[in-house]
Amino acid sequence: MFYLSLTVDDVNVSKGMVKWVSNLTKESVVDIQGVMMAPESGKVESCTQQDVELVAQSIYCVSRSVPRLPFEVSSFLFAYLYLLAYGQLY
Numbered sequence: 802m803f804y805l806s807l808t809v810d811d812v813n814v815s816k817g818m819v820k821w822v823s824n825l826t827k828e829s830v831v832d833i834q835g836v837m838m839a840p841e842s843g844k845v846e847s848c849t850q851q852d853v854e855l856v857a858q859s860i861y862c863v864s865r866s867v868p869r870l871p872f873e874v875s876s877f878l879f880a881y882l883y884l885l886a887y888g889q890l891y
Contacts, residue, residue: 806845806854807833813858828866828874834859 809819825831835857844851 830864
């Protein structure tokens, strides 16, 4: 799993879109169209892809997840990789 910084251009994106996106639930499937650019602030330390960011031009919700999942996929992946790395996985 890779993490990429997503930014929005406040000239081409409305405040309503930003509010709509911020209300999407975790693990929702989205289709994002945008431009890959080098970050203005240098590197993005909180992501695995630190030298690029996606500047969103449009975002579509393909499938909204339920508000509260029994577990998050990222938590499961972390546990799986931990068990795999330390030989506890059968």
